[in-house]
Amino acid sequence: MTTTRFAPSPTGYIHVGNLRTALMNYLIARKSGGTFILRIDDTDPERSKEEYVDAIKQDLEWLGLHWDKVERQSDRLDRYAEAADNLREMGRFYEAFETPTELDLKRKKQLNMGKPPVYDRAALNLSEAEKEALRAERGSGVWRFKLDHERIDWTDGVLGDISIDAASVSDPVLIRGDGQVLYTLASVVDDTEMGVTDVVRGSDHVTNTATQIQIIEALGGTCPRFAHHSLLTGPQGESLSKRLGTLALRDLREQGVQPMALLSLMARLGSSDPVELRSDMAELIDGFDITRFGAAPTKFDEQDLFPLTAKHLQSLPLADVSDAVSGAGVPAELAEPFWAMARENITTLADLKGWWSLCRDGAEPLIADEDQEFIAEAMALLPEGPFDGESWGTWTKAVKEATGRKGKGLFMPLRKALTGMERGPEMAALLPLLQVIRARG
Structure with a gap:
């Protein structure tokens, strides 16, 4: 059975990239009838906040992405410690003591020599006495996984066949000097023990995947199928990294974006299939195919969400x-005709208040000087209410016969006089809702 997971860190709100x-x-x-795990990556006790755990769940629930079970990495520290001990016993885990400054100097020296800036494994040559001296001077070191210097190959669900020379990659740090277990180890242990079969993540994790494949194999696990989707850019191809904080899901929600609009866009963005508004989750599931996605950076423009939101609202x-x-203040008895009128003329639900304000309070008339007499004559011909869907046609027919005006010269001045706008809903639907006019009945 297929098992996948989403493993956010509760250090902030999730955004469109997440x-x-x-x-x-x-x-x-x-799509496979499998299991979806929400796995909270909270091994960093200082940065992880419970309020963000709650926010992640709220955002996923708002979108309708319901998980089958929740796991928390902070509850599994003993499993990571056991895995670390196993790696030590097999000679694949070693302690290193370089400071960030020393590592930076080593990288610069390697680059100047035309070599790849990878860790030189100097720590492997330290004697026990030297290690004890460094611990006394600097505290505990970091723990690095010793990679086998061979090619690491896999067939990626998006990128195709991948081959990475492990010698071109630094031995990854899996445990920090303060004892904090890092993502690379925790994720491997969790994926193995939770039976994760498929892992989809950003293309910035390709090198991580290469090292994790070796760690999985060292611990006797089975490698999942990996797929690395492209990274999002802004609409002009600019980096989104500095803007992702302003593209949090709750911010988009606050702007009135509808869940199905957001999901419809994100389920197709970067694929060879066109973006199409879907009516429900079942359609999204049925139409999804990871192999249809490409490797090129994918342009994301949040403004594309609003036409989709408007189209979705029109269907409701x-x-x-x-x-x-x-909530916009519309009385219950007018709710049905009001929604029928407004639905084609809103982008988000927040726009409803403006339309009800127009219906309830009227608007400052827009009357050109040359139309003053025409409007006065037309208003005198306005029949007494109550008005219905036929009232606009009856009235404008009478005005046409009395004044000789027709077409745009007839309808536009009347619309502007009643609504203060040149465009808007069908006047036949709007007229019965205009409270100031209704009061004439």
Whole structure:
């Protein structure tokens, strides 16, 4: 059975980049009838916050990405310690003591010599006495995994066949000097013990994957299928890294973006398939294929979410938006005709308040000097209410016969006089809702 996971760190709010990873793993699990795990990567006690754990769950629930179980890495520290002991026993784990400054100097020296800037394994040559002296001077060192210097190969679900020379990669640090277990080790132990079969993540993890494959094999695990999706850029190809904080899911939600609009975009963005608004999760699941995605950086423009949101809202019945309609102040008896009028003329649900304000309070008329007499004559012909869907046609027919005006010269001045706008909903639907006009009845 397919098992996937989404493993966010609770050090901030999740953003569109995180969502891409979460959604792909979710869709793969659901399409195969498998299991989707929410795994909280909270091994950093200083930066991890419970409020962010709650926020991650809230954001996923808002989107309808329901997990089958939750795991927390902070509950599994004993499993990581056992794995570390196993690696030590097999000679694949060693302690190193270089300071960041010393490592930086080594890298610069290697680059100047035209060599790849990888860790030189100097720590392997330290005697026990030298290690004890360094511990006394600097405290505990970091623990590095000793890579076998051979090629690491796998077939990636997005990138195709990958081959990385392990000699071109530094032995990865798996445990910090303060004892904190890092992602590379924790993820391997979790994926192995939780039976994760498929891992989808960003292409910035390709090198991590190479080292993790060796760690998995060293610990006797089975490697999952890996797929590395492209990274998002801004609409002009610019880096999104500095803006991701402003593209948090809760910020998009606050701006009125609808879940299905966001999911429809992210489920296709970067693939060879066109972005199409889907009506429900089942359609998203059915239409998802990880092999359709490309490796090139993928342009993301949050403005693309708003036409999709508008289109989604147009498809909804009143029952799905009743809270927003009543929240805008619309009386229950007018909710149905109001939504029928407004749905084609909003981008987000927040726009409902403006339309109800127009209906309730009216608007400052826009009347050109040359239309003053025409509007006065037309208003005198306005029949008494109550108004219905036929009232606009009846009225404009009478005005046409009385004034000789027709077409745009007839309808536009009347619209501007009643709404203060040149564009908007069908006047036949809007007229019965204009409270100031209704009061004439």
